[in-house]
Amino acid sequence: MGYQLKKKGVVFREMELKDKVSIVTGGASxxxxxxxxxxxxxxxxxxxIDIKKEEGxxxxxxxxxxxxxxxIQADISIVNNIEMAVNKIIKYYGQIDILVNNAGISIRADVDALTEEQWDLINSINLKAAYFFSKEVCKLMKKQNYGRIINIASARSVIADETHLGYSVTKAGLVAMTKSFAVSLAKIPIYVNAISPGYVLTPMTSxxxxxxxxxxxxxxxxxxxxxxxxxxxxNIALFLASEKSNGITGQNLIIDGGWVISQ
Known part of the structure; x- marks a missing residue:
């Protein structure tokens, strides 16, 4: 991470995000x-921001x-909680430079088996929360004339199977939202991009x-x-948050080991 500068024989490491303020939803794990x-x-x-207090x-x-x-512990399926969290961060730091909409859930069910409660829940966390977080931070980012929004989508936003309809629909919607925000905010500039991971090794998949x-x-x-x-x-999220990615907006970067292209 970072890069190195040499001065009088001493190597200095330049930090990529020095003095920036970032929000990461679902950041507890x-x-x-x-x-x-x-x-x-x-x-x-x-x-x-996460609902899990102990892990947070x-x-x-x-x-x-x-x-x-x-x-900040918060249930981000409720818009009022999102507004309160963003306001708390602004009051504490005075700025917001980077938003990572990472929080998400997956519900496995046959395409004709999702309940109304499950449908509302997965939409509230995966899509609605990302929209209202983006909406709230944009108010300040516009005043700053600077901002980066990174949405964590999924390789399943572009492929389908029998049991991930709700997840795939919301992640595809997140990619579409990324493009709309990117076009609308480009002249400020606020850069908006998505990352779509495939199978990732996490504590839940190990x-x-x-x-x-x-x-x-x-x-x-x-x-x-x-x-x-x-x-x-x-590493991709760092690149998109840094000045090295200037000129990239509205893109969906798929990191999946070649899974999507091999289907």
């Missing part, structure tokens, strides 16, 4: 946590080793490493023949 830690290690002050408190202690970071049949299935489906590492996703 998994990919969100990895992105938050990466940002903090690159000099960003990070606000993580543990993660914030790790983040504080690198930067001035805060944890048990599959001990399942030979599942790993064989993965190798047959994914050309690289392995899980994507959380840090690999975080």
């Amino acid at each position: 998994g990919i969100g946590k990895q992105i938050a830690l990466t940002y903090a290690n690159e000099g960003s002050k990070v606000a993580i 408190n543990k993660t914030i202690e790790e983040l504080k080793k690198y930067s001035d970071s805060i944890f 048990h599959n490493l001990e399942n030979p049949l599942w790993m064989e299935w993965l190798k047959n489906r994914v050309p690289l023949g392995r899980f994507i590492e959380m840090q690999e996703v975080a």
Whole structure:
């Protein structure tokens, strides 16, 4: 991470996000946590938002080793909670430079088996929350004439199977929302992009490493023949949050080991 400058024989490491303020939703664990830690290690002050209090408190202690970071516990399926969280962050830091809409859930069900409650829940977390977070932070980003919004979508936004309809629909909607925000905010400029991971090795998927049949299935489906590492996703999120990605907006970067192109 970062890059190096030489001055009088001494190597200095330049932080990618020095003095920036970032929000990472769903930042208490998994990919969100990895992105938050990466940002903090690159000099960003990070606000993580998550409904999981215990995990959030543990993660914030790790983040504080690198930067001035805060944890806000909130149910982001409720718009009022989103507004309160953003206002709290603005009051604390005075700025918001980067928003990562990472929070998401998956509900497996046959295409004709989703209940109304499940449909509303997956839409509220995966799509509605991302929209209202983006809407709220844009108010300040427009005043700053600067901002980065990164939406964590999924490779399933562009492919389908029998049991992920709700997840695929919401993630495809998130990609479409990315494009609309990108076009609308480009002249400011606020850069808006999406990242679509494939099979990622997280604490929730690591048990599959001990399942030979599942790993064989993965190798047959994914050309690289392995899980994507959380840090690999975080590295893309860092690139999109940094000045190195200037000129890129409205894009959906798929990191899946070749899964989508091989289907």
